[in-house]
Each structure stands twice: as structure tokens, then as C-alpha cells.
Amino acid sequence: MxxxxxxxxxxxxxxxxxxxxxxxxxxxxxxLPLDLLPNMSMPSISIITNYPGASPVDVEEKVTKVIENNVATVPNIDKINSISKENVSAIAIQFNWGTNLAEAANDLRDKLDMVRDELPTGANQPIIFKFDISMIPVMFMGVEANQSYDDLTNIVDKQILDPLKRVPGVGTAFAFGGKERQINIILNRTRLESYNIPVSQIMNILKANNMNMPGGPITIGKKNYQIRVPGEFKNTDEIRNLVIGANRMGTPIYLRNIAQVKNGFKEQTWSVRVNQKRGVMIWVQKQSGANAVAVSKAVRKKLKEIQKVLPSDVKMQIVMDSSIFIKRSIGRLASTILWGGLLVFLVVLFFLxxxxxxxxxxxxxxxxxxxxxxxxxxxxxxxxxxxxxxxxxxxxxxxxxxxxxxxxxxxxxxxxxxxxxxxxxxxxxxxxxxxxxxxxxxxxxxxxxxxxxxxxxxxxxxxxxxxxxxxxxxxxxxxxxxxxxxxxxxxxxxxxIPTTKVFRIISEKVGVGFDKFSLFYEKLLNWAIHHRGRTILYGILVFAVSLVLLNFIHKEFLPPTDQGQVQGTIETPPGTDLAVLTHIMHQAESLAVKDVPERQNIIIRSGSSPFSGIALAMGQKEGQNYGRLMMQLVPKKDRKRSDREIAHDLAEKIQKIPGVSDVDFAQQDAFAQMAGGGKPISIEIYGYNLTVTDSLAQLIKQKMEHIPGITGIEISRKKGQPELWVNVDRHKASALGLTIASISTTLRTQVFGSTATLYRKGGNEYDIYLRLKKSEREGMNNLNNIFVTSVTGKHIPLSSFATISEKAGPVELDRKNQERIIKVEANIYGRKLGDVTTDLKAQLSKIKIPKGVEIKLAGTIEQQRSSFTALLWALIVGILLVYLVMAAQFESFIDPMIIMFSVPFAIIGVLWALFITGQSLNIMSMLGMVMLVGIVVNNAIVLIDYINILRGRGKNVIDAILEGGKTRLRPVFMTALTTIFGLLPMALSRGEGSEIWVPLAVSVIGGLLVSTLITLIFVPTLYGVVETRLKGRRSFHRLEEL
Incomplete structure (x- = not known):
């Protein structure tokens, strides 16, 4: 059965x-969970290492190179990219596709354990960071306060973040901005010298007197006791009254005698403003696989509960919520499915x-x-x-x-x-x-x-x-x-037949129209069989001429999506003070408020965030001289400008603010972040001679400036980072009993500061931080007079054994596969990536590349090339598989070959559709091409299969072709039209997220429409030729009668 x-x-x-x-x-x-994109993990692992107070050169030499040399032997590594900036090293290791990242991460941890002792003192433990699409925050929010601002960080941490982390589906929540509490020990250099107390002694005494030590068990009578020695500081008075030495008379010297002890705050390296008020920024990440929309809804509900218990002046505002775009995109796409289903039903109804x-x-x-x-x-x-x-x-x-x-x-x-x-x-x-x-x-x-x-x-x-x-x-x-x-x-x-008047009228017109078309088709097919040579020639000519359209169709990796957000980075000259940067960001904020009426919320951040290493690994610009601006816009239907147009117009105005050196407001969607971020155009220059590669980078930049559509050109290896070099005379230092290590450590503690130990209170931990008071550590004279304690206990000023010179160091150092590179990067606006790439390659071909130097195109250009290549291979393999399936079905190698001739006409249909609608050739439209191979052959299969059935029943070739074409015309048209009408709402969609799927729908509709019309004539004609000539059958005797 x-x-x-x-x-x-x-x-x-x-x-x-x-x-x-x-x-x-x-x-x-x-x-089923709702999300914007599938849960995707890139085969990439980043290693983030913070080295506070270190220059980019020191970070590269002492951290980046050391880690790279050790992890390079881990199996399945494809390439290693690294960025060394002030205070942080970010190494991105890309593995071969298919690599087990859990095993790779374990291998990396083993290598990092081995290298830990080789890292410099002051460098933090390297952090392994695996990025997947779920790590893109589902929500950004701002918290503002007035009277409670000084304690806002603690309020956010305990009263907001902790409850949010307990919300089902929330992976984690971070906060940055505001003031962080810290016990500041402000040293007086004059008193340190007079009491002859080295800074290292104070550090050691603080550590030794701030601990709870177990004393072990003891038995007294019939009871066993555990001895405890509670010795942690309970308040700042205990710290002030700590004995740190004695004078010659044996009188104790207290810490209060040489320093001020204040329960204060860390020196801010960044600041945040939320809707033009100072505050704290929070981002919420969901767990991998969690429902983004459900998580967002649960977070919003929890925020209402949290707001009730917060101080009256503390207000929370949701600035960006990705679930809004997800719901709109999913809703829009779901509606296209419903409308498509309805249209499919109507097509079937009016035909049947x-x-x-x-x-x-x-x-x-x-x-x-x-x-x-x-x-x-x-x-x-x-x-x-x-x-x-x-x-x-x-x-x-x-x-x-x-x-x-x-x-x-x-x-x-x-x-x-x-x-x-x-x-x-x-x-x-x-x-x-x-x-x-x-x-x-x-x-x-x-x-x-x-x-x-x-x-x-x-x-x-x-x-x-x-x-x-x-x-x-x-x-x-x-x-x-x-x-x-x-x-x-x-x-x-x-x-x-339904008797409804409207249905009857439409049905009759459809029926009459189809009957007329059927008669026309039968005559046309008859003519084509009679003039098969010309028919085949016309088909080949149509295909050849249509290929010319490739030169007029724009090419790009992915169509840009309007997610209703504007995000941008504002760069100032290296060494810019935080106060100056903050003032510039306030001006940028004012411009955005004035010139972007489409905004709903705005957040600005000045300086380097605590997560700068992660941001660098994700392709963002970070540093003390960078600011960031983020805005949530009103829905797409409520504004005339796209998010890219708004960003472009705003960037041009911010660029004119005095003190701004560069503005990057190129909109990155989730796809770009998933692929590693960065700018669309990236030219990598390899070479050992830094002078030669720097000159070549400048020349390439000049060439790029003349290419329309290229904006925001940037050279990665920037100079101008102000540095003060302490040039130690080794002979003098050695004679005085000083080492480079002791000199460096003393300088770092007195100028930058060092954490001696931790102060615990109320479940919180604060750094106990030592450094000289501000008036004694700023300025060249003060730097020269900083003393270093020798092994004999003598205090020696820096000027006695070292000179200080001012130099300009690099802002950032990039490496790829353990080799220094320099990158020339740029954004695109107003033109497609493929068109810009063509012009760029033409300009690069005119440049004479110096010996020993190599340049490569990277960024989105490389992604586009590799993606197009992958889809092309998928197309080739798919065509082969389709042919094999048909060969098995027809028990013939020739009939499937005839059917496969419908594929080229599908491709020219795609080209015409893209050309007419103005869509680009991207990975979505190419995916449509691949799909068409499996779709367009179906009609030809049904047609040829039925012709073969008629031949098996004794009909000759011409009768079988004509009857088969006529009989199968209705189902062929119905199947083609149902697919076309099913995709029509998708092709006409203009809501959020539609930019992604419209090219796919347009390419399938165009390819199917053209291939169906041509296949109905071309494939039966070719079948007739093959049957009479290649198979040696003589069944065209009726042609003489026609």
C-alpha cells in the first residue's frame, strides 16, 4: 500500500x-525564543590583558609579544591579530571553521598559565573572551542622579545590577560611569624625606596589617576552639593611626604624620551623561539561547519594581532596546508570510x-x-x-x-x-x-x-x-x-463554481485570459519546434546580452539595515585631558540635541571605559582621547531620514568642533559586529621598514581621498602620544645602589599610584591607594625631585642619576600573525562597496610597491570576496547535485541536461530584476540565485516527465511535446505564480529589517518569472532536438505536414 x-x-x-x-x-x-539573528559563534577567541599606566610600546613588548609567542602553537589557528594601546593589550585569535572552541580555550588557558610569570609586575591576569551574537547587549540604559550622584555607583551596583542579574534569561549586567569609592593615601614627599621612610615600606606595612589570619585549633578543657586573629582595617582611623616606623629616639611614626587618609573616590578616567545629565550607563546581556524579547520584557518589569525603592532623585531611562527592532522586524516578516499565504490561496482559487x-x-x-x-x-x-x-x-x-x-x-x-x-x-x-x-x-x-x-x-x-x-x-x-x-x-x-459576483467576474476573466494565453502558447511552441535552430539561437543571444547587466549592478557584502540607532566615536588628539574631552563631548551632545529631532534618548561617554579591551576586540575605537555618542531614534515610519543619513549629517557638523581630529559615525549592524567590526575598507601593509610602510600608508590615503564614496580615512599607526622618557644613567644608578626595577616601581607608585591592599566594609571592597599629592607629582620640576630609596636607605632624587626628555610615541600598534602591520581604513557613504572597491583597486594598481612590502585588501571587502566565493561553490555543487538527482529520476544523463538549461535563464532573470529595482548584488541576492537552481528545474521536470509518460503511451515526439506543454501549462503557471505571489509581500516590504530580505525575494521572483516564460518554450524545443538528433529518433515527420 x-x-x-x-x-x-x-x-x-x-x-x-x-x-x-x-x-x-x-x-x-x-x-521558541525570539531573536534578531541565529545564535552564532565565530571561531574566534580574544585575550584581553590590562596593564595600567603602560604605553603602547611597553604593552606590545612586555605583554602582546610574550602572549603571542606562547599561544601561536595552539592547534587550528588561522590567524592572530593584536592591538596594543595605552593600558591594554587585545589579541584576537581566529581559528579554522569547525574548531572546537571549548578545547581551544582550554589550550589557551594552559599556555597563559605558563606565561604568567613572564608578564610584567602591574599587568593584570589575561582574560579569555569568546564572542557570540548573544553578547551584543539587548538593552542600554542610563541612570541619572543629583544629590545621590557621589554614591550612585554603589546604588547601581547593589540596588539595580544585583536584581537585574537575577532576572531569568539575563546573562549579566555591567555598569560604568559615576564615581568609584577608594581609600586614598595622599603622601607628602617632604615628610617622607624628613622621616626617611621609603614608599615600599609603607606598602608592605599596610599589607601586613590588613588581614584576618587563622591561628589553628586549640583544646581548652573539653572544648575545641579555632583561633582567629581579626586584623583587617575596620575604619579609616585605624589606617591613619597605623605605625609605619620610628625615629631615632624610638618615637612611633604614624601614617597620619606623612600622609592624608581620605575616604574618597578613584580619579575618573571616563564620564557618562544620560539625556544631558551626569549619570551611569548600564548594559544588559542575555544568556545564550534566551528569548531576547522575553528578557527585555522581564527587565522592563523589574526596572519598575527597582525604581520604587531608589532614592527620589535617582532616575532610570532605557536608552536602547534591541527587542523593539526585533519585534518590529519579526512582526514585519511574519506579516509578509501571512500576506504571502493569502495571495498563494487566491492564486490557487482563481486558477482552479x-x-x-x-x-x-x-x-x-x-x-x-x-x-x-x-x-x-x-x-x-x-x-x-x-x-x-x-x-x-x-x-x-x-x-x-x-x-x-x-x-x-x-x-x-x-x-x-x-x-x-x-x-x-x-x-x-x-x-x-x-x-x-x-x-x-x-x-x-x-x-x-x-x-x-x-x-x-x-x-x-x-x-x-x-x-x-x-x-x-x-x-x-x-x-x-x-x-x-x-x-x-x-x-x-x-x-x-462559487456564485459570488466578484469571484465570478474575476474567475471568468482569469479563465478567459488563461485560455487565450494557452492558445497563444500552443502556437508559439509549435513555431519554436518548427524553427528550433532560431529558437535556440535567440535563447543564447538573450542570455549573452543580459550578462552585460553585471556591469551596471552594484555589488556589496550586505545591504545596510536601519536599526533606528546612531552610534559614533569622536577622536581628539592623543594626550587630550579628560576635562577637555568632556567639554568637546558636551558640544557634540548639544549639536545632536539641536539637529536630530528624530532622537528619543541620548548617551555620551568621555574617556576609556573599564571594558576597553573587549571593545577593542570587537573592532571599536577605544582610548583616553575617545568619546562615544549613542542615540535611539523614533521608529522608521515616523522619520524621513535613515539612521545612516542622520549619522552622516551629524558627523559632518561634529567634525567642525575645535579639538576634534576624527569622527567615525559609520553605522554597524549586528552582522558587522558578528564579523569582527571595524571599517568596511581596510588595506593592510606588511613590511619591516617602518619609515617605508608609513610613507606608503600616507600615499594610499592620498589616493583614497579622490575616490567618491570613501569617508573617514584613517591610518592605524598614529603618532603623537606624548611621552616622558626617563633616561637612567646605569653607572650612576649602580654606584648609588639603585636598580631599574626599584626606580620604575617607585616612579609608578608616587606618580601613577599603586594599590597597597583592600578595605572591606558592608560587603564592599575598596582599593587602598597610595600616591603623592597632586601638587608634588605634576610638573617637570616635581618629577625630577622624586626620590628613590637605595639599598642603604638613602633618599636620592631622580635628577641625580637620570634625565627626562619629551617624545611622541605611537597611539596604537597593530600586529597580524606576529608581524607589525599598518592599516589604512575607511568608511563608505553614498556608494556601494563593490563600486568603491573597483575604483580602489584601480588606484592601488598605479602605486609602485617598495621591495619587501606587501599590501592586502581586508575588512568587508575580504568578507565579500570570501562570501561570494563560498556561494559560488555552493551554486556549482548544488547544480551537480540537482543534475544527479534528476539523472537518477529519469534514468538518463541527457534529459537532466536538457532541464538544466532552464538555470541560465533564471540567472539572467535575477540580473534583470536587480537592475530594474535598483537592488545590489549581495550575499542575500546571491543566495536567491542558489535557491533558484532547485526551484526553476521543478517546472521543467514536471513538463519533461509528463512528455516521457506520453511517449511511453505511444505518442510521437511532436504530439507528446505539444500535448505535454498544453496539459502542464496550468500547473507550471500555478506553481510559478504561487511562489512569486508568496514572495511578493516580502519584496515590497519596507519596514524595519526589510533591507536584509528584499534582495532575496527580488532575485527569486525575477529569476522564476523569466525562467518560467523561457523554459516553457526553450526546454521542449531542446528536448525535440535531442530526441531527433542525439538519440537518433526520427519522429519529426509531422513537421512536414505543419
């Missing part, structure tokens, strides 16, 4: 199966002119979607714009099998006058092999997409599985549910 027969003979079983699947599907749908038949076909849509939701749930996937885009593409294809099956059942029932059950079984079985082959060809084209390596595979693997599962479900429905429903609903002896 085959599947159609089982469905017809066991209708109750069939209905039970359907409802069982429906129940499981609804459960799966309700439990039978409501029951239309409902039978349309039932395939919910069934297939339900199966898809079950698969997503079981596979641990989410509902996101990629998975939904796959379902939107499939919405028109899922009915194809049911249309072909039902149309044949309908023909057997009302044209061949079989009984309903017999027509259902026989009609479905007759075309069962054809629709199975057509489904397998479509599935075959998605298999290479699943196994593609690189970012394309990561992005589209989920979509590929979605469509495969949906198509398999539609095949099962066509062979199982469709015949069962047909046997139950087609029992009337006559076709009942």
Missing part, C-alpha cells in the same frame, strides 16, 4: 496524525475556480509551517529574521507539490470521470515520482548551503534546514493529506 492509497483508505488515521502534529507544533511555537480544491492545496501551508516550528524547537534554534526569511521563501513553494498532485487528481475526477477515491489514488501516484524528484532537486540545492564554511554558512545554515524540512513536509502532505482530502471533498459529479 503506497502513501496516497494509505491516506485515502485510512482517513481517520490521517486526520489523527494531522492533529497530533498540530498540537506538538503549537507547543513548539509557543516555546474551486473553493474545496483551493482549501485542499492551501492546507499544505500550515502543515508545513507546523513541521518547521517543531524542527526549530527540537534543534534548539530560534525564530529570527533568517529562519523566518527561509519560511517566507518557502511559503509559495510548499503548495507546488499539492498543486501538481491536486490538478492531476482533478483532471482524473472531472475530465476522465473516475470515482473520487480512485482519482485521488491514481492521479497522485501518476505524478508522485515527478513531484518527489522536483522536491529532491530543491532540497539538493540547499544541502551545500548547510555545509558552507565561514560566515555565510553560519548565517544561512538555519535557513537551509528550514526550507529542507518545509519542502519535505510539503511532499509528505501532497502524497498523504492531499489525496485523502480530495477523496472526501470531490465526491460531487460536477464542478461547483
Amino acid at each position: 503506497n502513501l496516497p492509497e494509505l491516506g485515502v483508505k485510512r482517513p481517520v488515521l490521517t486526520i489523527v496524525v494531522f492533529f497530533a502534529i498540530l498540537i506538538v507544533g503549537i507547543f513548539s511555537l509557543l516555546n 475556480r474551486n473553493i474545496k480544491g483551493s482549501l485542499i492545496v492551501a492546507m499544505t501551508i500550515p502543515f508545513s509551517l507546523i513541521i518547521a516550528f517543531i524542527f526549530l524547537y527540537l534543534a534548539g534554534y530560534s525564530i529570527n529574521i533568517i529562519s523566518l526569511a527561509g519560511l517566507a521563501v518557502a511559503i509559495g513553494m510548499v503548495v507546488d507539490n499539492a498543486i501538481v498532485a491536486f490538478e492531476n487528481v482533478f483532471r482524473h475526477r472531472y475530465e476522465l470521470h473516475r470515482e473520487a477515491g480512485e482519482a485521488a489514488v491514481f492521479g497522485t501516484a501518476e505524478i508522485g515520482n515527478a513531484i518527489m524528484a522536483s522536491t529532491l532537486t530543491t532540497i539538493a540545492i540547499f544541502l551545500p548551503i548547510i555545509f558552507i564554511k565561514g560566515i555565510v554558512g553560519v548565517m544561512f545554515k538555519e535557513m537551509g534546514w528550514d526550507i529542507i524540512i518545509v519542502l519535505a513536509a510539503s511532499l509528505f502532505a501532497a502524497l498523504f493529506f492531499t489525496p485523502m482530502l480530495s477523496s472526501l471533498l470531490l465526491k460531487e459529479a460536477r464542478i461547483k
Whole structure:
């Protein structure tokens, strides 16, 4: 008993199966998380090491190189990139795709444990950081305060962050900005000298007198006791009254005699303003796999509870919420699926002119979607714009099998006058092999997409599985549910056409129009067979001429998306004081408030955040001379300008603020952040001679300035970081009993400061921080008079053994694969990446590259090249798989070759569609090309399969072609139009996130439209040529009669 027969003979079983699947599907749908993108992990691990107070050169030499040399031997490393900046080293290690990152991280930890002793004193423990898409914050918020500002950091930490971290689905929450408490020990240099007390002695005494030590067990009588010696500081008076030495008379010297002890704050290296008020910034990250929308909703609910217990002057504001964009994007895409489904139903209805038949076909849509939701749930996937885009593409294809099956059942029932059950079984079985082959060809084209390596595979693997599962479900429905429903609903002896006036008018016009087209098609096909040479020549000419369109279609990696946010970095000259930078950022804030009426909220941050290493690893610009501005905009429908237009206009105005050296407001969406951030254009220059590479970088920058569309050109290796070099005379220092280590440590503690120990109170920990008072550590004279204690206890001023010179060091040092590189980077505005790349390559070809120097294009250009290459290979492999499936189906190597000629016409259809609509050739439109290979051959399969059936029944070639073309015209048109109309809402969509999926829909619609029209003529004509010439059959005798 085959599947159609089982469905017809066991209708109750069939209905039970359907409802069982429906129940499981609804459960799966309700439990699927919502997110913007699939949960993706890049094969990359970053190592962040903070080295406070160190210059970029020191960071590179003492931290970056040391770590790179040790981790380079870890298996499966593809490349190593590093950035060394003031205070921080960020090393990004990219592994080969498919590498087990958990094992790689363990290997890295082992290497870092081995290198820990080689790192300098003062460098923090290296942190391993693995980035995935879930680490992009789901929410940014600001907390502002007036009277409570001094204690705002503690309020945020205890009363806001702790409750937020307990919200289900929240991975973590960070805060920065505000004041951080610290016990400041402000040393008096004059008194230190007079008492002859070295700073190292104070550090050691503070550590030794601030600890709780266990004394071990003791038995007294019949009881056992644990001895404890509580010795931690309980208040600042205990610190002030700490004995740190004695004078010659034996009189104790207290810490209060040589220093002020204050319960104060850390010196701020950054500041935050929220909606023009000083405050603290909070970002919330969700757990991997958690529902972003649900997390956001739960956080908002918790914030309302938290606000009630906060001081009256402390206010919280949500500045950015990614769930808003997610909900709008998902909602927009879901609506395109619903509208697509409705249009598909109407197409089927007006073609079949039978409501029951239309409902039978349309039932395939919910069934297939339900199966898809079950698969997503079981596979641990989410509902996101990629998975939904796959379902939107499939919405028109899922009915194809049911249309072909039902149309044949309908023909057997009302044209061949079989009984309903017999027509259902026989009609479905007759075309069962054809629709199975057509489904397998479509599935075959998605298999290479699943196994593609690189970012394309990561992005589209989920979509590929979605469509495969949906198509398999539609095949099962066509062979199982469709015949069962047909046997139950087609029992009337006559076709009942709905009597609604509107439907009747439209239906009659559709019917008359199609009948006319059918007659025209039959004549045209007859002419084509009679003039087969010219027909084939015309087809080849159309294809060749259409390829010229490639020169007029813009090319880019991904279409930019409008997420309703503006984020930008403002750079000032190296060495800019925080107060100066803050003043500049206030001016930028005022400009944004004045010139961007579309804003909802605004946050500015001045200086380097505590997470600068992570930001560097994610491709952002960080440093003491950088500020950052972020704005949430009103919904897309409520503004005339895109987020990129707003950012571009604002950046031009901020650039004119005195003291601003560079502005980077290039909008990065989630895709760009996932791929590592950075600017779209990046030219890497390799070479050992720094003078030569610096000159070459300047020359490339000059060439780029003349290319339209390139903005924000920046050379990575900047100079101008003010440095004071302490040049120690080693002979003098040695004679005085001083070492380089003691000199450096003393300088660092007295000028920059050092943490001696920790002060604990009320569950909080604060640094006990030593440094000279401000008036004794600023200025060249004070620096020269800083004393260093020798091994004999003598205090020696710095000027006695060293000279100080002022120099300009690098701001940032970049390395790739353990070699220094210099990068020339730029943004793009107003032009497509492909067009700019063409002009850039032309300019670079005119430059004479010095010997020993190499340049490479990187950034988004490299991503675009590798992605296009991956999709091209997927296309080639897909074509081969489709051909093999058809060869197995037809038991022939020639018939599949004929059918494959429909593919080139699909490609030219894509080119024409992209050209007419102004869409670019990007990875989404290329994905549409790949999909088309599996879609367009289906119509040709159904056509050729039926022609072969007629040949098997004794008809000659010409009769079989003409009858087959005429008989299969309706189902071919219906399947093509259902797919086209199913995608039409997607192609016309203009809401949030639509920029991503519109090129995909446009390319599939264009390719299918052109290929269907041409395939109906070209493929049967080519079939006739092959049958008569290559197969040696003489069946064209009727041509002489026509």
C-alpha cells in the first residue's frame, strides 16, 4: 500500500496524525525564543590583558609579544591579530571553521598559565573572551542622579545590577560611569624625606596589617576552639593611626604624620551623561539561547519594581532596546508570510475556480509551517529574521507539490470521470515520482548551503534546514493529506463554481485570459519546434546580452539595515585631558540635541571605559582621547531620514568642533559586529621598514581621498602620544645602589599610584591607594625631585642619576600573525562597496610597491570576496547535485541536461530584476540565485516527465511535446505564480529589517518569472532536438505536414 492509497483508505488515521502534529507544533511555537539573528559563534577567541599606566610600546613588548609567542602553537589557528594601546593589550585569535572552541580555550588557558610569570609586575591576569551574537547587549540604559550622584555607583551596583542579574534569561549586567569609592593615601614627599621612610615600606606595612589570619585549633578543657586573629582595617582611623616606623629616639611614626587618609573616590578616567545629565550607563546581556524579547520584557518589569525603592532623585531611562527592532522586524516578516499565504490561496482559487480544491492545496501551508516550528524547537534554534526569511521563501513553494498532485487528481475526477477515491489514488501516484524528484532537486540545492564554511554558512545554515524540512513536509502532505482530502471533498459529479459576483467576474476573466494565453502558447511552441535552430539561437543571444547587466549592478557584502540607532566615536588628539574631552563631548551632545529631532534618548561617554579591551576586540575605537555618542531614534515610519543619513549629517557638523581630529559615525549592524567590526575598507601593509610602510600608508590615503564614496580615512599607526622618557644613567644608578626595577616601581607608585591592599566594609571592597599629592607629582620640576630609596636607605632624587626628555610615541600598534602591520581604513557613504572597491583597486594598481612590502585588501571587502566565493561553490555543487538527482529520476544523463538549461535563464532573470529595482548584488541576492537552481528545474521536470509518460503511451515526439506543454501549462503557471505571489509581500516590504530580505525575494521572483516564460518554450524545443538528433529518433515527420 503506497502513501496516497494509505491516506485515502485510512482517513481517520490521517486526520489523527494531522492533529497530533498540530498540537506538538503549537507547543513548539509557543516555546521558541525570539531573536534578531541565529545564535552564532565565530571561531574566534580574544585575550584581553590590562596593564595600567603602560604605553603602547611597553604593552606590545612586555605583554602582546610574550602572549603571542606562547599561544601561536595552539592547534587550528588561522590567524592572530593584536592591538596594543595605552593600558591594554587585545589579541584576537581566529581559528579554522569547525574548531572546537571549548578545547581551544582550554589550550589557551594552559599556555597563559605558563606565561604568567613572564608578564610584567602591574599587568593584570589575561582574560579569555569568546564572542557570540548573544553578547551584543539587548538593552542600554542610563541612570541619572543629583544629590545621590557621589554614591550612585554603589546604588547601581547593589540596588539595580544585583536584581537585574537575577532576572531569568539575563546573562549579566555591567555598569560604568559615576564615581568609584577608594581609600586614598595622599603622601607628602617632604615628610617622607624628613622621616626617611621609603614608599615600599609603607606598602608592605599596610599589607601586613590588613588581614584576618587563622591561628589553628586549640583544646581548652573539653572544648575545641579555632583561633582567629581579626586584623583587617575596620575604619579609616585605624589606617591613619597605623605605625609605619620610628625615629631615632624610638618615637612611633604614624601614617597620619606623612600622609592624608581620605575616604574618597578613584580619579575618573571616563564620564557618562544620560539625556544631558551626569549619570551611569548600564548594559544588559542575555544568556545564550534566551528569548531576547522575553528578557527585555522581564527587565522592563523589574526596572519598575527597582525604581520604587531608589532614592527620589535617582532616575532610570532605557536608552536602547534591541527587542523593539526585533519585534518590529519579526512582526514585519511574519506579516509578509501571512500576506504571502493569502495571495498563494487566491492564486490557487482563481486558477482552479474551486473553493474545496483551493482549501485542499492551501492546507499544505500550515502543515508545513507546523513541521518547521517543531524542527526549530527540537534543534534548539530560534525564530529570527533568517529562519523566518527561509519560511517566507518557502511559503509559495510548499503548495507546488499539492498543486501538481491536486490538478492531476482533478483532471482524473472531472475530465476522465473516475470515482473520487480512485482519482485521488491514481492521479497522485501518476505524478508522485515527478513531484518527489522536483522536491529532491530543491532540497539538493540547499544541502551545500548547510555545509558552507565561514560566515555565510553560519548565517544561512538555519535557513537551509528550514526550507529542507518545509519542502519535505510539503511532499509528505501532497502524497498523504492531499489525496485523502480530495477523496472526501470531490465526491460531487460536477464542478461547483462559487456564485459570488466578484469571484465570478474575476474567475471568468482569469479563465478567459488563461485560455487565450494557452492558445497563444500552443502556437508559439509549435513555431519554436518548427524553427528550433532560431529558437535556440535567440535563447543564447538573450542570455549573452543580459550578462552585460553585471556591469551596471552594484555589488556589496550586505545591504545596510536601519536599526533606528546612531552610534559614533569622536577622536581628539592623543594626550587630550579628560576635562577637555568632556567639554568637546558636551558640544557634540548639544549639536545632536539641536539637529536630530528624530532622537528619543541620548548617551555620551568621555574617556576609556573599564571594558576597553573587549571593545577593542570587537573592532571599536577605544582610548583616553575617545568619546562615544549613542542615540535611539523614533521608529522608521515616523522619520524621513535613515539612521545612516542622520549619522552622516551629524558627523559632518561634529567634525567642525575645535579639538576634534576624527569622527567615525559609520553605522554597524549586528552582522558587522558578528564579523569582527571595524571599517568596511581596510588595506593592510606588511613590511619591516617602518619609515617605508608609513610613507606608503600616507600615499594610499592620498589616493583614497579622490575616490567618491570613501569617508573617514584613517591610518592605524598614529603618532603623537606624548611621552616622558626617563633616561637612567646605569653607572650612576649602580654606584648609588639603585636598580631599574626599584626606580620604575617607585616612579609608578608616587606618580601613577599603586594599590597597597583592600578595605572591606558592608560587603564592599575598596582599593587602598597610595600616591603623592597632586601638587608634588605634576610638573617637570616635581618629577625630577622624586626620590628613590637605595639599598642603604638613602633618599636620592631622580635628577641625580637620570634625565627626562619629551617624545611622541605611537597611539596604537597593530600586529597580524606576529608581524607589525599598518592599516589604512575607511568608511563608505553614498556608494556601494563593490563600486568603491573597483575604483580602489584601480588606484592601488598605479602605486609602485617598495621591495619587501606587501599590501592586502581586508575588512568587508575580504568578507565579500570570501562570501561570494563560498556561494559560488555552493551554486556549482548544488547544480551537480540537482543534475544527479534528476539523472537518477529519469534514468538518463541527457534529459537532466536538457532541464538544466532552464538555470541560465533564471540567472539572467535575477540580473534583470536587480537592475530594474535598483537592488545590489549581495550575499542575500546571491543566495536567491542558489535557491533558484532547485526551484526553476521543478517546472521543467514536471513538463519533461509528463512528455516521457506520453511517449511511453505511444505518442510521437511532436504530439507528446505539444500535448505535454498544453496539459502542464496550468500547473507550471500555478506553481510559478504561487511562489512569486508568496514572495511578493516580502519584496515590497519596507519596514524595519526589510533591507536584509528584499534582495532575496527580488532575485527569486525575477529569476522564476523569466525562467518560467523561457523554459516553457526553450526546454521542449531542446528536448525535440535531442530526441531527433542525439538519440537518433526520427519522429519529426509531422513537421512536414505543419
